[in-house]
Amino acid sequence: MSGAFRIPGAGRFKQAKTARFSFDGQSYAGIEGDTLASALLANGVHLVGRSFKYHRPRGILSAGAEEPNALVEIKRDAARKTPNVRATVQELYDGLDAQSQNRWPSLSFDVGAVNDIASPLFSAGFYYKTFMWPKAAWKSLYEPKIRAAAGLGVSPDQPDPDHYSSRYAHCDVLVLGGGAAGVAAALAAAETGVRVILADEQAEFGGSLRFETGAKIDGQDGFAWAQGAVAKLAAMDNVRVLSRTTAFGYYAQNFVGLVERVSDHLKTPGHDLARERLWQVRAKRVVLASGAIERHMVFADNDRPGIMLAGAARTYLNHYGVAVGRNVGVYTANDSAYAAAIDLKKAGVNVAAIVDLRDNPTGPVIDEARALGIEVNFGRAVIRAGGKLRVSSMSVQPKNGGGERTIPVDAILMSAGWTPSVHLFSQSRGKVAFNDETKRFVPGTYAQDCVSVGACNGTDGLSATVDEAYAAGAKAAKDAGAKTAKGTKPKVDASESWSRGMLGAAPGAGPDTTVKAFVDFQNDVTAKDIRQAVHEGMRSIEHVKRFTTNGMATDQGKTSNMHGLAIAAETLGKPIPEVGLTTFRAPYTPVTFGAIVSHARGPLFDPTRKTAIHPWAEAQGAVFEDVGQWKRAWYFPRAGEDMHAAVDRECVAVRKTAGLFDASTLGKIEVVGPDAAKFMELLYTNPWEKLEPGRCRYGIMLREDGFIYDDGVVGRLAPDRFHVTTTTGGAPRVMNHMEDYLQTEFPHLNVWLTSITEQWAVIAVQGPNARKIIEPLVEGIDMSDEALPHMSVREGKICGVPTRLFRMSFTGERGFEVNVPADYGQAVWEALWAEGQKHGAAAYGTEAMHVLRAEKGYIIVGQDTDGTVTPNDAGLDWAVGKKKADFVGIRGMARPDLVAKGRKQLVGLKTKDPKVVLEEGAQIVEDPKQAIPMKMIGHVTSSYWSENCGRSIALALVAGGRDRMGDTLYVPMPNGVIEVEVTGMVFFDETGGRLNG
Amino acid sequence: MLLIRCPYCQEERPELEFRNAGEAHIARSANMAGETDDDFEKFFFIRSNPKGIIYERWRHMHGCARFFNAVRDTVTDKFVMTYKAGEPKPSKLPGVAK
Missing domain, CATH: 3.10.20.440 (2Fe-2S iron-sulphur cluster binding domain, sarcosine oxidase, alpha subunit, N-terminal domain)
Incomplete structure (x- = not known):
């Protein structure tokens, strides 16, 4: 059963x-x-x-x-x-x-x-009027209670275990909607040979042919014809047929988003199938065949279970074989509900009465209903439904008042008429037009290459619909480039036709009443609420919508918008088009986050970049940190060490003997060409023309506004070739910045830019024993201090592979950065590591690197600078070429505010208690006893425990900082005020002797 | 998603391949260091914010990587035309009334 x-x-x-x-x-x-x-x-x-x-x-x-x-x-x-x-x-x-x-x-x-x-x-707007006081209770009491009491479903509380997929598709003609109109349009387009996609939200194509028993096409029952036609389309190579697929959004230039429900209907979907598939389709032409949606009648208690749309009852009978009741009543303002009554009557269901609001309608369906012995009442209204958990009766009254009669029923089928589904048309930015005769909005002015056909275009009758759709499908194909058409138009032998109906509240729910006659079922908005909104001053339909929440639920007012609009218009005393229609926005029906996110979640949310040396670090038990998309070794804990102990040991090892550091993530750009030096002069503050090949220079890049944008060591490999390094995070934007100037401001310069970040693995070897570790593995490079002084670069071989060997230091120790092709990165690292073991060298991570550079006062752009720091602020005036006529930022840097006194300058801070480590970001004040809010004169940018110094060290941006050397300042913290002394930025080896030590 | 025609590739490609790069036809002075404060303000800070036609720089970031200029209507969000960097501001726009 x-x-x-x-x-x-x-x-x-x-x-x-x-x-x-x-x-x-x-x-x-x-x-x-x-x-x-x-x-x-x-x-x-x-x-x-x-x-x-x-x-x-x-x-x-x-x-x-x-x-x-x-x-x-x-x-x-x-x-x-x-x-x-x-x-x-x-x-x-x-x-x-x-x-x-x-x-x-x-x-x-x-x-x-x-x-x-x-x-x-x-009533309407009660959220806005009630619960206003006390204010604090809103968050703690009112809102949680309202949310718990009002609402729909409960969100899932576990991560979604399903997977979703996503596809892009291109076609010549995209047909949205698979009823008679959509199928006819798709046939016409497909027969020309162009690429066609036909999509429908239902499991089966056919649309209203599911219930229209009177339809005959090409000699067949309408629904059977649709199945045959879709089977034919599905078999064509140039056609893709998508069922269970909803077009939810129509975007610019015929870009349409569709969601295909792949496995929600299956008993056991398995993990091979996605749950849903997102289709992003770009179509040359779009045919909208989205049909129409029946409206309910607005009368008292019209929401009782058992009261439904007449077309729905007919679908349940004719498609699913289900009677929605045993003794049904019908309440209508147009012809279509008669067909439902007739079909149910023929299936053996008692139809208690048809109540028709119209005065004296005529037509074949009315005659047929009467012939079947159904009681038909004209000029009457259902003023109330009886029953609570299920409708039990309908109370009928002449529409202008009079004697009331109660008819027992177990279901009421209602129809106020059909609303063309202009949602997608409206989303395409087309403008709808109001047809005053038929009281409906239909597509007016088009904004994109699309066409509406059938019921969504206000076309009544199957015959007219198929004619229009077939012609439109053929034209869309032709406009998309089709040459020949060779099909034949489907012939409609019999059809049903209905139109008209009514909008707004029915008699018994008029302005003088207080009954609950629902306009929007999902948000519980009644006719009275709409009127109240107007009475309280809402004039625009957009305001009425927001005040009453009419049309704002997950169904987006598909059944309610027109009724709400009509009631508002009536109350305002204005014609409907003057009150206007609310904007239709995507999505047409709710779309899951899963479909939109697709595979871009968890590890696939963002690409992960790993260096060539990553596997070695992983094997050593390194702890990694995320730096942009990169995974960087943070520190290398040994057994029993916490982070603090590991970093202290790594820092000491570098200064005592040597350390190895994976610097591969540094951005690297090769600047090549006859004008390479001229280009460098313009993009960096420093002078480059006179830099000898084989030498390096620390470069600062500004934006046009004069603030520091990036920095890095640049090696001149040849007169026409620079190896530029950038910060790890800055590489892409520096490349973009250089390309921008090269292509648009300095196109006369003969220069090529190449990103080489991924091509070179970089191994920093730093410390007193650095040279001893590298030297045995190097061929063709004299590594003596005379031949390879600090800040120089040579090309040669290491471990038999090419290297660009930089002598440079980000630790203040004698240092080298060994660049090798990335494929050899790990092998060369392992060889250097083996050499390093002979000297007690340690591998160090980014945390130790940060501490070591801070001990020397070397800045990190983006940490010690924040986009408002000039070279002078950072104490880097020496790196700005004073004789240069131009570079990016030269004018910005000279702006009055950027050369004014009292700017925040980068300085060192020493806590009075050497054991106390400041918090990065902590604010600095002159007088800790002043009233709150205190005047803040700067903040801590970098702060570490320095095992090498035996104390804490910090860098800070402080107003007029360089004039405050030796001053005591204060850092107020929740647990008390910390006293600090302003110092220079170099905490270790102030003379710099260790660079050659 | 918009389609944008790259004047170098001579193809319409999806918006995702492109990056906006601010207003077009703002020339950097050949004598930058000698600019007055007022001139620098105009060059660096002041941008038009029209309702209607705007001239913009775009970069075909995930394509040929070239910067080019585009004419866009800020009301309709439609691209009216695109042209190569360095070419003069078009005096006539297709489909746009003066």
């Missing part, structure tokens, strides 16, 4: 297999092909949720993506709990486990429903 409400002979799943599922712990049977909604209805279950604000019992309103009420949580396991799934979209699989939301302790008895009784307190 698959439910007591399954009608034998109805529906399309004749041989279907049973699928068992549970809802709120109760077990039910459905059939494969059902949605969760159709399976629940087959079992007579209408009550599926509680509303957002008033906790009112809610049922299933629709049979599609527009569903505002039937939101459930689907649980696969502890980590796979998806909230706010529309039961009307979720396909049934055997074992599906669904829970209702926003109710406690149970769906049928929900304590929160007291909000419904207290609803006068919760």
Whole structure:
């Protein structure tokens, strides 16, 4: 059995297999092909949720993506709990486990429903008006309580174990929507041979042909025709057919985002399949065939479970074989609900009465309903629904007032008409136009290369729709470059046609009433709320929307926008187009974060860069730190050492004997060409023309504003060749900065720039024994102090491979930086390491490197400078070429404020208590006893324990710092004030003798 | 995602390949050191912020890596045209009324 409400002979799943599922712990049977909604209805279950604000019992309103009420949580396991799934979209699989939301302790008895009784307190804008005082209670009390009481699903509390995929695609014609219009357009385009993508959000193509039993195309039932046509399209090489795929966003230049639900409908998805796939499609032409969405009638208690859209009831019957009740009433303002009544009547369901708001409509469906013996009432309104957890009656009254009659029913099918789905058109920045005759917004002015066809274009009738769509598909293909068309247009033999309807509140829910006639089910917005918003001064529909939250829930007002607009317009006394329509924004339906993030999470969030020597450091047990995308060895702890002990040992070893350091991450740029020196002159503050080949210089790069941008040692390998180093983090922007000037300001210079960061591994060997470690492995380079003095560079060989050997020091010790091709990096490191072992050398990491350079007062750009520091501020005036006529930053540096007295200058700080290590970033004051807020005169930029100095050391930017040498300043901290003395920046070997030591 | 035509590659490529590089046609003085404070302010700090047509520098970062100029409409966000660095500001724009 698959439910007591399954009608034998109805529906399309004749041989279907049973699928068992549970809802709120109760077990039910459905059939494969059902949605969760159709399976629940087959079992007579209408009550599926509680509303957002008033906790009112809610049922299933629709049979599609527009569903505002039937939101459930689907649980696969502890980590796979998806909230706010529309039961009307979720396909049934055997074992599906669904829970209702926003109710406690149970769906049928929900304590929160007291909000419904207290609803006068919760009218429109109540958040803004209530809970204003006391202010502190908002965070601690009001907001948490409101959030707990109002709301939809609960977010999952574990990381998402599923994976998602992402694809880009290009096509000539992208058809969005797979109903009669979309399929006809796709056929026309595909037959020309151009590349076509056809997408539909449903599992099966056909759109409204799912329920339109009266449709006949090419001699077949409409739905069967659609299946045949889509099978034909899917078999064509130039066509991609995507079902279960929602176009959620229409962006610039025909760029459309779609999400394909790959495995949510499967019993056991397995890990081979992604859960969802994001398609980013660039199309030459887009055909929008997104259909129309039926509107509900706005009357008192129109939200009782069992009250649903007529087209939905018809879908449940004709597609799923499910009757939504045994004794249904119909409330309509247009013809389409008659077809639902007729189909149900023919299937054996009693139709208690049709209540038609129109006065004297005529037409074949009305005649047919009467012929079937259905009671039809014109000029009457349903003014109220009875029942609570399920509708039990409808109260009918002549629309202008009069005697009331109550008709018992177990379901009400309603239709106020159909709203063209202009969401994607509007997202494409097209402007909608209001058709006053049919009271609907339809596509007006197009902004992109797209066309709307069928119901979303306001085209009524299947025949007209197919004609329009087929012609549009052919034209889109031609515009995209198609040569010949050889297909034949599908022939519509029979069709249903309906239009018109009504907008706004129905009689009984008018301005003089206080009934709960819902406009927006998901956000609990009633007709009264909209009027109240207008009365309280909201004039623009955008303000009304935000004040009432009409149209702001996950369904984005798919059923409510037009009603809300009409009520606002009526209350304002203005025509609808003057009040305007709120903007449609992406996404059309909610999109998971997973689909958007795809594989870019965890280790794949950002690339990780590792040096050639990384594996060696890893094997040695190094602890790594992230520097930009790089992993850098931070320190090399030995057994029993903490970070502090390891860094102290590494620092001492470098000054006592030698240390090896992986400096490969340093940015490296080769500047080559006849004008290389001229280019260097312009990009760096220093003079370069006279630098001898084979010599190095510490260079400073400024921005045009005169502030330090980067620094590094530059070696001149030849008159026309410089090997430039940059900071690790600065390499890409320095390259960009150089390219920018070379390409746009100094294009006359004959220079080539090449990033060589990844090409050279760099091994720094520093310390008194550095030369002894390197020398045995080097060929062709005289390493004596005379031949290779400090700040020089030679090319030769080390361990048999080419090297650029720099004599330079970032520690203040005799130092070398051995550049070798990256492929040989680890081998050369290991050879140097073996030599180093003979001298007791240590490997040191970035922390020791930082301490050692701070002991010498060498700055780190980005740590000791912050983008507002000039060379003078940093004490680097000596590196600025005084005779140079031009370089980038020369004018900026001379701005009045940059040469004024009292600027923050880089100085050293010594704590009075040598054991105290300052905190980096700590603020500095002159007088610690002054009132708060104190006047801060600077901050600590670098601070370490220096084992070599036997005390703490720090660098700081202090206002007028160089005039304060020897002064005492104060660093106020939470645990007391720290006294410091202003000093020079060099804490170790002030004369610099150790460079040659 | 916008498509931008690189005037060097002669191809429309997705926006992700490009980086904006600020306003175009702001020449760096040949006598930079001699600029007055006012001139330097105009050169370095002052930028137009039009509603409508703006002339910008872009770089085809993940393509040919060349800097070029582009005309963009800040209202529609559409690129009107692109041209090579060093070429003069176009006097006529396709599809734009004066």
